[in-house]
Amino acid sequence: GENVEQHPSTLSVQEGDSAVIKCTYSDSASNYFPWYKQELGKRPQLIIDIRSNVGEKKDQRIAVTLNKTAKHFSLHITETQPEDSAVYFCAASSGGSNYKLTFGKGTLLTVNP
Amino acid sequence: GAVVSQHPSRVICKSGTSVKIECRSLDFQATTMFWYRQFPKQSLMLMATSNEGSKATYEQGVEKDKFLINHASLTLSTLTVTSAHPEDSSFYICSARVQSSYNEQFFGPGTRLTVL
Numbered sequence: 206g207e208n209v210e211q212h213p214s215t216l217s218v219q220e221g222d223s224a225v226i227k228c229t230y231s232d233s234a235s236n237y238f239p240w241y242k243q244e245l246g247k248r249p250q251l252i253i254d255i256r257s258n259v260g261e262k263k264d265q266r267i268a269v270t271l272n273k274t275a276k277h278f279s280l281h282i283t284e285t286q287p288e289d290s291a292v293y294f295c296a297a298s299s300g301g302s303n304y305k306l307t308f309g310k311g312t313l314l315t316v317n318p
Numbered sequence: 319g320a321v322v323s324q325h326p327s328r329v330i331c332k333s334g335t336s337v338k339i340e341c342r343s344l345d346f347q348a349t350t351m352f353w354y355r356q357f358p359k360q361s362l363m364l365m366a367t368s369n370e371g372s373k374a375t376y377e378q379g380v381e382k383d384k385f386l387i388n389h390a391s392l393t394l395s396t397l398t399v400t401s402a403h404p405e406d407s408s409f410y411i412c413s414a415r416v417q418s419s420y421n422e423q424f425f426g427p428g429t430r431l432t433v434l
Contacts, residue, residue, distance in 0.1 A: 234335060237421050239422070239423075241425075246409075246428075247426050248411060248425040248426060248427045249362065249411070250425070250427055251422065251423075251424070254422070294361060294362065298421050300421060304415055304421035304422060304423075305352060305367055306352075306364070308361045308362050308363075310360070310361045311360075311361050
């Protein structure tokens, strides 16, 4: 089955700096890669996703890049703000098995004012 | 759109009792719903995939007789934790796949289960 590795497990940045979180996946059939933000005790919220026919996608301060050959994808947050502090999860889906998602272990991002 | 609700949000029960958790898609039909368990400071672990009108598909290591899943309609799936024990204490989260989309999943707010 699919295996998703996520790094780093914790990331601390100063407000205004950029943050980058990286994930690798093992199943070459995976074609959908969402990123979720989860605040303590709350539900994961989809913040951006990318499909395998696209190499990069941007939404305001958030961008995701995908390298299918190397089987890795990354989340980039620019001009970080304290409210960006949360746990971020990457995930991958191959479309089979009812489109189930395999999650990375998460990155705790702390943005220091 | 794509709102998923979950009930109850928090439940405390005695060891040996059963607890039912409901997951509803409020503004869309979900042919597929997923149940996850999340322990503190850990990732979401998929327990089972629930399809409307058919038996759930359980992930390896998840006891289907302990975690009963019913998906009776396109907007409701339930998870029943039978004979709960303290080690079942966790955050249970459901998600629903939007039928018309590629494969986006939207999550419910989660249920915090504490078994005494």
